Amino acid sequence: MRGAVLVANRGEVAVRVLRACRVLGVRGVAVYSDADARAAHVRASDVAVRIGPAPARESYLDGARLVGVAREQGVAWVHPGYGLLSEDARFASAVLDAGLGWVGPPPEVIAQLGDKVAARAAAREVGVPVLDGTDAPVDATTPGLADLAAAIGFPVLVKAAHGGGGRGMRVVRRPAELDDALAAAGREAAASAGRSEVFLERLVEHARHVEVQVLADDHGAVAVLGDRDCTVQRRHQKLLEEAPAPDLPDALRAAMHDDARRLVRSVGYRGAGTVEFLLDPAAGRTVFLEMNTRLQVEHGVTEMVTGVDLVAAQLRIAAGEPLAGVLGLDGDVPVRGHAVEARITAEDPAADFRPSPGHLTALTLPSGPFVRCDVGYAAGDDVPSAYDSLLGKVHAWAPDRDTARARLAAALDELVVDGVPTTGPLLREVLDRPAFAAVSHDTGSLERDWLPTTAAVQSTPPVVGTGPDDGSRTVELDTDAGPLRLRVPGRAGTGTARPTRTRTGRAVTADDTTGGGLTAPMDATVVAVPARCGVRVEVGEVLVVLEAMKMELPVRATSAGEVAAVHVTAGDGVTAGTVLVAVTG
Structure with missing residues (x-):
């Protein structure tokens, strides 16, 4: 591959792509906003260029500015990473119109498959089963909206028509919830992917989320690189992923691979992509969800079980190399062993996964045989509120699933994150859950059964050396699924506990009050203000909606009374x- 690569992204995926560039011997150019001036991906680049202020709309979502930087720097290729503009056909077209190479599928394919409504139609045309849903985007003004939802069958899911990462999704169980769900999903989708269109789809409860990784070249070759399970989720966003998908009958796995291959071939796909399915245990079949026309966050587990560098493969395919040369074989790639990945995000699981930007006072990553860490931060970095909460990922590989689980658990025991709460300790505990070990969980298990309650966190003792000489301690939590004992290891010989979640007192929430007013728990943007002066409100009623780290946070009344003053407006x-x-009162 010849010519430099502009990485039109940030965080850990930008670091990952820049590493692949280095391996291939090409120059990697990074871009950064004011909030990321000293970020890890800037430090990992050969050249870094400022593109604007912190808000993504004024920097990382400014396609014209990104293309301008690419031309100024004389790069040959643009790699979009994932999220942001990675599935924006207009951006891909702008890159190509500027005479640059696009690392991804052709714009017309992105437009077809990146639009989830169009992708459903494409899947249906080639015989891939899809869920009942609307055949066009909808909003609160759509005629007969309640009738459309009723025809699909409640509960329904409001889903963003563009973008990924589980952003812009809301469950609706009754007609009265439709309007609010449409508005919230549209706002979140716009903040994440720059487009607010949504559609309706039947909700399958107690399902598993499985997906197929594919690579395709410009010469008509398509290869399947196994599958993954992404069932452990919160807010429809993945937290634990593994490859291959466990406890999947051979016939069902083969049918799912065939469905993915057939869809990819039918649209003339090129590059790396993921075809996502829901496994409906009651029906004993998989149904098409969507196709992500880009690299996935969870690509690392596939790399560990196949030995294929997916980012390098993307770059080489974009440069015109045939798939057989890239992979060193014809056909599908064999899978060896098992890999599990934990997403470490700056969120507080005990406070409904409230995003928690802040300053990383310490970050120590685990190591050991068959352990891999992909991160976008280092100790001393700030985690900004303007972007996604993902700090990085910890992976582990082993010849079998149980050993891979044990290795990842040991790695999470070593992980040190001080300064912000993270999902690390919760995911460490999930690995030992009997339902997860037995693969009897579903996409609702984490939020329904496995979360520690806020009350349990309030009872957690201060972080002091109460364990053995290594500073470890045992914490007892009361969860909805019963009592939980969690060992938090410490730094050897210090007598001070070393938790991966440092906030052990009562979690800060948007419901806290100061001087009689509800206050913001973090830096955020106001996206809606339902509260009206002089109107009486009840406990739990939403008064303000904030957005931080691409998540919406409702601020609710903590007591009944009359709204005396509203100090903020949308924006x-x-x-x-x-x-x-x-x-x-």
């Missing part, structure tokens, strides 16, 4: 502690 930026609304 305002607020800092932690800002008084949003005052309610008097």
Whole structure:
């Protein structure tokens, strides 16, 4: 491959792509916003160029500015990573129109498959089963909307028509919830992917989420690189992924691979892509969900079981190399062993996964045989509120699933993250859950059965050396699924506990009050203000909706009373502690 590569992204995926560039011997050019001036991907690049202020719309989602930087720097290729503009056909077209190479499928294929409504139609045309849903985007003004939802059958899912990562999805169980769900899903989709269109689809409860990794070249060759299970989720966003998908009958696996291959061939796909399915245990079949026309966050587990560098493969395929040369074989890639990945995000599981930007005072990554860490931060970095909460991922490989689980658990025991709460300790505990070990869990298990309650976190003792000489301690939590004992290891010989979640007192919430007013728990943007002065509200009623780290956070009334003052309007930026609304009894 010749010519430099512009990485039109940030965080751990930008670091990952820049590493692949280095292996291939090509120059890697990074871009950064003001919030990322000293970020890990900037440090990992050969050249880094400022593209604008912190808000993504003014920097990482500014396609014209990105193309301008690419031309200024004389790069040959643009790699979009995942998220942001990675599935924006207009951006891909702009790159190609500028005479640059696009690392991904052709724009017309992105337009067809990146649009989930169009992708459903494409799948149906080639005989891949899909869920009941609307054949066009909808909004609150769509005629007969309630009738459409009723025809699909409640509960229904409101889904963003563009983008990925589980953003822009809301469950609707009754007609009265439709309008609010449409508005919230549309706002979240726009913040994440720059487009607000949504559609309706039947919700399959107690399902597993499985997917197929594919590679395709410009010469008509398509290869399947196994499958993955991504069933452990919160807010429809994945937290634990593994390859291959466990406990999947051979016939069902083969049929799913055939469905993915058939869809990819039918649209003339090129590059890396993932065809996602729901496994409906009651029906004993898989149904098509969507296709991600890009690299996936969880690509690392596939790399570990196949030995294929998917990012390098993307780059080489974009440069015109045939798939057989890239893979060193014809046909599908064999899978060896088992790999599991944990996403470490700056969120507080005990506070409904509330995003938690802040300053990383310490970050120590695990190591050991067959352990891999992909991260976008280092100790001393700030985790900004303007972007996704993903800090990085920890992977482990082994010849079998049980050993891979044990290796990942040991790796998470070694992980040190100080300064922000993370999902690390929760995912460490999930690995030992009997239902996860037995593969009897579903996409709702984490939020329904496995979360520690806020009350349990309030009872957690302070972080002090209460364990053996290595500073470890045992924490007892009362969860909805029963009592839980969690060992938190410490730094050897220090007598000080070393937790991967440092916030052990009562979690800061948007419901806290200061001087009679509800305050913002973090830096955020106000996206909606349902509260009205002089109107009486009840406990739990949403008064303000904030957005931080691409997530919407409802601020609810903590007591009944009358709204005495509203201090913010939609579009305002607020800092932690800002008084949003005052309610008097």
